[in-house]
């Protein structure tokens with residue numbers, strides 16, 4: 001096989017996308033430095049992550065330790081407003097957590113290569129290298145720069161100033177309940193399955209994940225609550241405003257979500273959700289919300305700079321594809337990068353990954369459209385969604401190649 005020349009890489013962003021890229025490049029022989037803006041070790045972000053064979057393959061390819069990856073779920077079940085099961089599909093799947101995924105990948109990156117509290121704000125392409133500039137004015141040179149700095153990426157902002165996240169018209173509320181806090185009768189009816197509630201105009205899903213410190217023992221796990229709810233731009237603006245009247249564009253840190261916003265969410269949940277699910281919500285830690293955006297960069301490269309993960313493309317969470325997509329970006333980078341012609345290799349990378357990412361974005365939009373654009377006159381109780389089977393079959397269920 002033709003061998004490629006390796007060199008030095010800078011990675012902007014030390015979350016899942018950045019760690020995957022770093023791990024894959026290091027395994028291919030590159031010298032990598034990761035720069036993460038946050039100044040403390042990342043933890044507790046997001047909640048559940050649904051896995052697929054493609055993700056497991058990618059984890060193995062970067063040398064990750066995947067024993068006890070998560071909770072095994074056998075069935076998908078649709079509940080109606082009363083909590084009765086109206087449909088079931090057999091769909092075995094491992095569900096894990098953001099923390100677990102981050103920890104597995106973080107363990108692949110040796111000390112000294114991961115730098116917290118460093119923010120890359122721009123880049124300059126030169127003939128023989130890329131120069132990254134930090135917010136303190138310092139600079140760093142390398143053969144290649146990977147922008148894995150998330151959906152508000154500074155690197156993408158420079159590469160594609162016109163590409164901005166587009167609000168989809170709904171947010172996702174998320175919460176985690178300790179398994180031990182869930183009443184036994186609710187637990188026996190809801191906990192084990194990947195559950196759905198699909199009335200007109202909203203959607204709830206939920207499933208078990210590991211407890212703290214990847215505790216998979218029965219009684220020590222958690223229930224991951226996910227609820228998609230529509231809000232206008234004006235309503236969203238209000239929800240993104242904290243108790244001090246400060247507006248947080250795009251997303252608000254969870255502790256700053258106002259109490260009255262949470263009260264409204266609880267009232268709506270009481271009126272809408274099956275009683276068992278509402279009960280779990282009442283036993284959850286403080287819920288938080290994330291607005292759902294669409295984003296796709298038509299190209300992922302500019303000279304010696306590449307975009308990866310959410311910086312390059314955001315697919316709505318219905319596809320459960322964000323981590324897998326970031327992983328496959330990383331593997332493609334490691335496969336294609338050649339220090340003798342970095343711009344050429346990144347051109348090939350972009351041509352490979354941008355269309356596949358657009359497909360993921362489009363699938364996420366389609367699954368989202370089933371919630372909000374399709375309804376049924378007798379579906380207020382969630383028994384008659386016209387697309388019930390396809391939603392249950394395709395949510396977080398990547399078709400294998």
Ligand SMILES: Cc1cc2nc3c(=O)[nH]c(=O)nc-3n(C[C@H](O)[C@H](O)[C@H](O)COP(=O)(O)OP(=O)(O)OC[C@H]3O[C@@H](n4cnc5c(N)ncnc54)[C@H](O)[C@@H]3O)c2cc1C
Pocket residue numbers: 012013014015016017018035036037038042046048049050051118119120121148149150151153154172174226290308309310311317319320321322323324325326396
């Ligand atoms: C409700 C919900 C459910 C989801 N469920 C799933 C699922 O089931 N399966 C799945 O695969 N995916 C899921 N995802 C998506 C997944 O979490 C992300 O797509 C994935 O983690 C990729 O993230 P990333 O590392 O590219 O970006 P991010 O996680 O956004 O990380 C970017 C990092 O860059 C840092 N940074 C930002 N700017 C700079 C800078 N200028 N310099 C240095 N560092 C910087 C940030 O601090 C951050 O740590 C879900 C997402 C949501 C919202």
